Amino acid sequence: MNNIFDKIREQIYSVVQKAFNACEQKGTLPNIQVGELSVEVPRERDFGDFSTNVAMQVSKQAKLPPRKTAELLLNEFDFTGTYIDRTEIAGPGFINFYLKKDWLYDCLHIIQEKKEKYGEVDLGKGLKVNVEFVSANPTGPLHMGNARGGALGDCLASVLKKAGYDVTREFYINDAGNQIEKFGISLEARYLQLVFGEDKVSFPEDGYHGEDIMDHARAYFDRHGASLMDVPAEERRRILVDFALPINIRKIREILSTYGIDYDVWFSEKSLHENGDVKKAIGYLTEKGYTIEKDGAIWLNGEKLGLEKDEVLIRNNGVPTYMAADIAYHYNKLITRGFDLAIDLWGADHHGHVARMKAAITPFGLKKEQLEIVIFQLVRLFRNGELARMSKRTGKAIALEDLLEEVGKDAARFFFNLKSSGSHLDFDLDLAVKQSNDNPVFYVQYAHARICSLLRKLAEEGITGKPIYEVDLTLLKEKEEIELMRKLSEYPEEIALSAKTLEPSRLTRYVMEVAASFHSFYNACRVKGEEEKLMMARLLLVDCTRIVIKNILELIKIDAPEKM
RNA sequence: GUGCCAGUAGCUCAGCAGGAUAGAGCAACGGACUUCUAAUCCGUCGGUCGGGUGUUCGAAUCAUCUCUGGCACGCCA
Numbered sequence: 001m002n003n004i005f006d007k008i009r010e011q012i013y014s015v016v017q018k019a020f021n022a023c024e025q026k027g028t029l030p031n032i033q034v035g036e037l038s039v040e041v042p043r044e045r046d047f048g049d050f051s052t053n054v055a056m057q058v059s060k061q062a063k064l065p066p067r068k069t070a071e072l073l074l075n076e077f078d079f080t081g082t083y084i085d086r087t088e089i090a091g092p093g094f095i096n097f098y099l100k101k102d103w104l105y106d107c108l109h110i111i112q113e114k115k116e117k118y119g120e121v122d123l124g125k126g127l128k129v130n131v132e133f134v135s136a137n138p139t140g141p142l143h144m145g146n147a148r149g150g151a152l153g154d155c156l157a158s159v160l161k162k163a164g165y166d167v168t169r170e171f172y173i174n175d176a177g178n179q180i181e182k183f184g185i186s187l188e189a190r191y192l193q194l195v196f197g198e199d200k201v202s203f204p205e206d207g208y209h210g211e212d213i214m215d216h217a218r219a220y221f222d223r224h225g226a227s228l229m230d231v232p233a234e235e236r237r238r239i240l241v242d243f244a245l246p247i248n249i250r251k252i253r254e255i256l257s258t259y260g261i262d263y264d265v266w267f268s269e270k271s272l273h274e275n276g277d278v279k280k281a282i283g284y285l286t287e288k289g290y291t292i293e294k295d296g297a298i299w300l301n302g303e304k305l306g307l308e309k310d311e312v313l314i315r316n317n318g319v320p321t322y323m324a325a326d327i328a329y330h331y332n333k334l335i336t337r338g339f340d341l342a343i344d345l346w347g348a349d350h351h352g353h354v355a356r357m358k359a360a361i362t363p364f365g366l367k368k369e370q371l372e373i374v375i376f377q378l379v380r381l382f383r384n385g386e387l388a389r390m391s392k393r394t395g396k397a398i399a400l401e402d403l404l405e406e407v408g409k410d411a412a413r414f415f416f417n418l419k420s421s422g423s424h425l426d427f428d429l430d431l432a433v434k435q436s437n438d439n440p441v442f443y444v445q446y447a448h449a450r451i452c453s454l455l456r457k458l459a460e461e462g463i464t465g466k467p468i469y470e471v472d473l474t475l476l477k478e479k480e481e482i483e484l485m486r487k488l489s490e491y492p493e494e495i496a497l498s499a500k501t502l503e504p505s506r507l508t509r510y511v512m513e514v515a516a517s518f519h520s521f522y523n524a525c526r527v528k529g530e531e532e533k534l535m536m537a538r539l540l541l542v543d544c545t546r547i548v549i550k551n552i553l554e555l556i557k558i559d560a561p562e563k564m
Numbered sequence: 565g566u567g568c569c570a571g572u573a574g575c576u577c578a579g580c581a582g583g584a585u586a587g588a589g590c591a592a593c594g595g596a597c598u599u600c601u602a603a604u605c606c607g608u609c610g611g612u613c614g615g616g617u618g619u620u621c622g623a624a625u626c627a628u629c630u631c632u633g634g635c636a637c638g639c640c641a
Contacts, residue, residue, distance in 0.1 A: 036581095038581095038583095043579095043585090043587085047584070051584090053582095056622085066621075091583080091584040092583075092621070092622070093583095093621090137641075174641070177641075178640060178641070179640080295639080296639090308637085311639095312638085314639085316639065317639080319639085321639070321640085322641045326641090347635095348568085348569070348634080348635055348636085349635060349636070349641095350636085350641080351567090351568055351635070352567080352568075353636090353641085355567095375568085375569075377569070378634075418577085419577065420577090420578080423569095423577070424569090424570070424633095424634070425576095426577095428576085431576095431590090438589080439603080442603050443589095443604090445603090446601080446604075447604090450600085450601055450603095450604080453601055456600095457600055457601095458600075506578085509577090509578070509588085512588090512589085513588085516589095519604055519605065520604090520605065520606090522604075523596085523602090523604065523605040523606080524605080524606095526599080526600065528600040529600075542600095564601075564603070
């Protein structure tokens, strides 16, 4: 048993179900289908440790007022062998359960036993899931959208792993298609400007105007001179792309790595075109009648798939679209490589693509639910309370690289993981670098450092923790101690919820709550210098807190310093 | 124009498979360091949950209408 909540839910379910049966036998209640029993932690501590609204939910079936039903059930409750101490009926008909403290002490046992494995749940049952995120256009630097998607995707992957899924992190390299064409044309123009002079060669209006393009052209020119001058244009562009693209991809890989993200798979879009997968996928769709021909192009039949409109798959010049490659890509993930589930993280500007992509996999016998798409809203950076569009240093759009330099990996990851993906995110650059009390990154790290410092101090005096079975945990009964244990007990539940809702940001918020509970405890209760037995109990509680905080910080890949 | 996302305290956001008196952080104000790290803690102040209607025992949560903001509607990705 890893999650104490599961155990408690089972106990409450069993007690309630037996009470329903007893009532039915006595004839005080008719046969009632309870269904999914909702057991929650009430908002107010006065309302008990757990509560259920079952009496209200079955009021129609019972043909009685909820409080009356609850009363009948209470009369039949049998708590032997459970944590339940007492119950009461409250409000419109809630049944509140007050538990013996043992459940909290048992939770500490679980933490001590599982150590860094505490929090693991078996929601995924080993299902293979592919999490694809960032997948930035390799023609330029990583931007703030990539930064948010990166933090969310990476943490989601970690959470799913902890929740029992077999997780693969993947980056889809868009090394084919129009933007690569444009990349080549831009490189070529800059290169020719170096050869013939800037005023002799015009630069395409819709080309990539960034300085990085010039750097690539210059690097090639420095190494190979004007050797491309007489090469046919198409060949020339290919050579320049083959020169510059690997450099960009390596750079992306390096920056993401310093950001804490390391992928299992780097998947090339180009490979799908070259090995015929794209043609095969479109051919299959055509065979099954999911495409139509119109204006010399091949379209995905929108009507047949319940979509608003048709989508071009093969242009009238024979070149497949991004959509066509994406269909082949998801075929590859879900069928060729056999993932049970594919999760893509896309910026809000791609939301229009969601419905058609999910629909487009169904002709292959796949279910829409096998492709989950997390849409995250856009990011705005603020500096001095004002919208910051440009980098202070370079004067250009702020890249992930600049952000990491300015605020560091920990703050960047923390803030991008603080808000749910559906919320717009305002990133306060000043707050992120502030080494003070209102910076939540330090708040959490400080809690960890404080614990380590305390343990160190005790060790210096020769005091180390005892095995948990030698410790009298019942001495932990102060309000702050109870509150902290309660908070620690929620961890597996938080993992499960984060995984279910694909919302890793709730873990970041949770670890802040753990830190807060610890700080309150620390201010209210002393460890060092207390009477031996109490000291040992508290030492154990502190150690459990350390385990949980470190565990989460490792999961979201933020440093857990032992000193600050 | 159509679609998607959002609108909750002065600010940034939780809560939204309906539940009890709507929460947190920041800001503001007042307290707590001879004792394990005050990068901390305790307290006070702060709300017509954008607005209307509906569904029901009960709505911030669901439905519908409406207002506001962001995004998307291409043989771009």
